[in-house]
Amino acid sequence: MSSRQAYRGPKRKLALAFDVGTTFSGISYSVLDPGQVPEIKPVTRFPAHEHISGASKIPTIIYYDRAGKVKAVGAEALREGILETAEDEEWTKAEWFKLHLRNKIGAGKAVGNDIPALPLNKSVIDVFADFLAYLFVCAETYIKDTHANGPTFWESVKGEIDFVLSHPNGWEGTQQQEMRKAAAQAKLIPDTPAGHARLTFVTEGEASLHYSIQNGLPAGAMKNGDGVVIVDAGGGTIDISSYCRNTAASKETFDEVAAPQCHFHGSVFVSIHARMFLDNFLADSPFHEDLEHIVRCFDKTTKLRFRDSKEFQYVKFGSTRDNDEKFNIRFGQLKLQGSDVAMFFEPSINCVVKAVLDQRKNAHKSISHVVLVGGFAASDWLYTNIQSQLTPKGLNVIRPDNHVNKAVSDGAISFYLDHFVRTRVSKVTYGNFCHIPFEPTAPDHQQRIKNTFVSVSGSKRISDAFDVILPKNTQVTETKEFRKSYFRESENKGDFKSAEFYVWCYRGQLDEPKWKDQDTIGFSWLNRFASPLENYTKLCTITVDLSHLPLQARPKATGRGTFFRLDYEIVLLFGLTELKAQVAWKEKTIEKRSATKIVYDPDTTNDEP
Incomplete structure (x- = not known):
């Protein structure tokens, strides 16, 4: 277990972490007192749950x-x-409304079709905001009731609470932007720059690592720096992340060693497969009209206790008067072959095994251990099958003993307090489409000669080149800056008030994508069929204020007239849990910088539910 330092802030603070899961949600928090070592505590009492001791x-x-x-x-x-x-x-x-926030890229239509529709006239931000507001009230009530001088303490901190929201590994800036809107709508924070600064995001994979560090990472991972894959198996998604301890650092830190993954194979999809099977199996039974109730009963009992594919499994859904022997229903119980129930789990098990092996194959460090956390990890069937398939491949598979279902909320607070991860791995290739000098002897330039033009300054250029800023699967430290030089030319000085810079993601398999028309379509094999995807997707728009930058009139190459040219650099930091951007320029020999505004583009793919 890591040793935490005493809080050095000037005054008392409160940090709240909300883990809004697909099926279950939790809250953890920490009271930060100057000079005291902060502790992580869960909220364990909720309305209508008061009779359940320690419900988190x-x-x-x-x-x-x-x-x-x-x-x-x-x-x-x-x-x-x-x-x-x-x-x-x-x-x-x-219910399951969190999945409506998902990154549509790669999710596929099948995932959308399986998600219950949102209530009429409610957006996903509306529902998310209502749920966050409820969690906030639950946290307030619990802290007031359980802490010494609770009401007084709450009044002293309520206007300055720091929040941590966790999200699946596959979510990007667009989803973070929508969660921030929901947090502001829920009145957690004001919708101002100062309010936004009180909200931090962390991936569920990274939160789970922080939880595991405090609650039993394998000894080899802690002492020797062995690589470890964290599998956060939740209700909707399975998040796969790989790390190793940086044994050379003076402070305890961890490096991400492979691009994180996110898969839609959480526990709800076991229920979805069960429903599909039972819908077909009971099609001619009078009990088919009870299908939704039977699936709910399966979800609450049979799915949780399933351990043996060779034994019959029973779903108790009715009374002793409910019988249909033709369809294996006796005394209100539906009898299923254990092998059929095992099939409901098979896609999730296969997903985890393949993802872990992919992580080991592509990691920057050798992988020795696998740690399963999350509510779905409590399934013995899931755990034993993953263990039986990965152990022969030389991997040590473990599952922490204590409360795997609150790993994310506790881990999110540890992320806030301890900040163990200092290096992360890029999931995609980031870049920008731009125009470059035309090279008449280059074959790829000749193939795209229709894209050439003469610039304002008089030089011949070619458009739609992809300028790579950060390649996929690259380890990036939090402080590493990625700089790209750009310029703007115009005859009109008024065109330099502002500029928009786009960050694009390339999600295909090319190591060095170079052109907009190259490898434009890919496929994602999810659920029951493959979905065509755009390999180039716009991540965000960075708006830059250029009005205060120095401009100089220059003569055109033709010798006729002048034009204005502005040279500047975009500075990007990808190593944080959120993308940060600045614009840099030089006045004489001194570099100056200013902040930028980042606006994430909504998903425009056609796989909406």
Whole structure:
């Protein structure tokens, strides 16, 4: 276990981490007192969960009435009689709504079709905001009730709370931008630069690493710097991340050693496969109309305790009077072959095994250990099958004993306090489309001669070249700057008030993509079929204020007239949990910088549910 330093801030603070999961959510927090070593604590009491001692998770469910008003959230949404009330009053249930925030790139239509629709007239940001607001109230109530002078303490910190929101490895700036909007809408933070600065994001994989450091990473990973794959198996996604300890550093730090992965094969997809099977199996049974109830019963019992594919499995859904022997239903129980239930888990197991082996193959450091965390990791069937397939390949597979289902929220607070990861690996190739000098002897230039033009200064150039800023699978430190020089030319001085710079992602397999028309389409094999994807996708727009930069009039190459040229550099930092950008320029010999505004483009792919 890592040793944490005492808090050195000038005054008392509170940090709250919200883990909004697909199926269950949790809250962890830390009170930071000057001179004291901060501790990580979970919220263990929620409305309608008071009778469950130490409950650290609540269901990620919201009920809305016909007017769109929140009526029941979390454990309240599962209390006795709620289904009848919801049906009588025509409430709408929102569940699995987190997956509507997903990065559409690579998710595929099949994933969208399997996600329950959002309530009418509610956006995913609306639902997310309502759930965050509920979690905030739960945290406030718990802290007021359990801490000495709780109400007084809360009043002293409530306007300056730092928040940490976790998200799947596959989410990017667009999803972070939407989560930030939801946090502001929920009144967690004001929608100002100062308010935004109080909100930090961390991937679920990195949060899980921080949790594992505090709760039992293998000894070899801690002492010798062995590579370790963290598998965060949650309700919606399985996040795969690889790290090793930097044994040469004076302070305990870890480096990410492979590009993180995110797969839509979490525990809800076991239920989806079960539903597909039962829909077909019970098609001619009068109990087919009870399909949704049977699947819910499978989800709560059979799925959790499944351990043996050679034994019959039972789903208790009715009373002793419910019988249909033709369809293996006796005394309100549906009997299933264990081998059929095993098939529901098979895609998830295969996904984890393949992803771990891919990480070991592509890692910058040899991988020796695999650590399973997350709510889905509590499944013995998932764990034993992954272990049985990876152990013969020389990997040590373990599962921490204590509360694997709260790894992300606790780990998010550890990320805030301890900040162990200092090097991360790029998931895609980042770059920008630009124009470059035309080279008449270059074959690839000749092939694209239709893209040539004469610039304002009189030189011949070719457009749609892809300028790589950061290649895929590159280790990047948090302080590493990536600089690219650009210029703008115009005869009109008024054109230099501002500029827009685009960051694009190339998601294909080429090591050195060079042109916009090169390898434009890829495929993602997900669920039941392959989805065509655009390999080049715009990540964000960086708006730069150029009005204060020095301009000089220059003579044209033709000798007729003058033009203005502005030279500047875009400085990007990819090694943080969020992209940062600045614009740099020189006045005489002194470099100056200014901040930029980053706006992430919404997903424009056609795989919306």
